[in-house]
Every structure is written in C-alpha cells, then in structure tokens.
Amino acid sequence: MGILSWIVFGLIAGYIGSKLVNKTGQGMLMNIVLGIFGAVVGGYLATLLGLGGVSGFNLYSLFIAVGGAVVVQVIYRALTGSSRL
Numbered sequence: 355m356g357i358l359s360w361i362v363f364g365l366i367a368g369y370i371g372s373k374l375v376n377k378t379g380q381g382m383l384m385n386i387v388l389g390i391f392g393a394v395v396g397g398y399l400a401t402l403l404g405l406g407g408v409s410g411f412n413l414y415s416l417f418i419a420v421g422g423a424v425v426v427q428v429i430y431r432a433l434t435g436s437s438r439l
Contacts, residue, residue, distance in 0.1 A: 363411060363419060364390030372425025376431065388430060389423050396422020 365382065368389020374412040400406060405418070 360391035367419035367423045370420045375427040392423025392426040
C-alpha cells in the first residue's frame with residue numbers, strides 16, 4: 355500500500371479503536387499516528403498467532419488494524435495517565 359493509503363487506513367483504524375477505548379478519540383493527528391502504529395502492532399500480533407497480517411485495504415486487515423489500535427490506545431492511556439472514559 356502507498357503512504358496515502360496507510361494514512362487513510364490509520365485514520366480509520368485509529369478512529370474506530372479510540373472510540374472503542376475511550377469514546378472521545380485523541381484528535382485526528384493522534385488517531386492517525388496511533389492507528390498506523392496499531393496496524394503494525396496488530397499485524398505483528400496476528401502473525402505471531404498464525405492469523406496472517408495486514409495484507410491490503412480490506413475488511414480483514416481493518417479488523418486486525420483496529421485490534422492493534424485498541425491495544426495501542428490502552429497502552430497509550432496507561433502511559434499518559436488518562437483516566438477519562
């Protein structure tokens with residue numbers, strides 16, 4: 355995927371992940387950053403579990419990326435001390 359696709363994919367995954375974790379989101383830029391990082395983390399975890407990683411712009415990859423974004427959001431909130439739900 356190209357860089358623009360990763361940004362759009364990261365925005366979508368980060369937005370969904372942030373809504374699942376804290377209902378308010380972190381802002382567009384932070385959602386993109388955490389979403390892209392979440393896609394990488396999700397792909398890595400899925401590969402470790404034998405499920406395959408992020409393979410393109412499809413629903414399966416979005417599911418993996420959102421799962422990774424949720425993990426990254428939880429870690430981010432724990433590190434920043436945010437207790438807001």
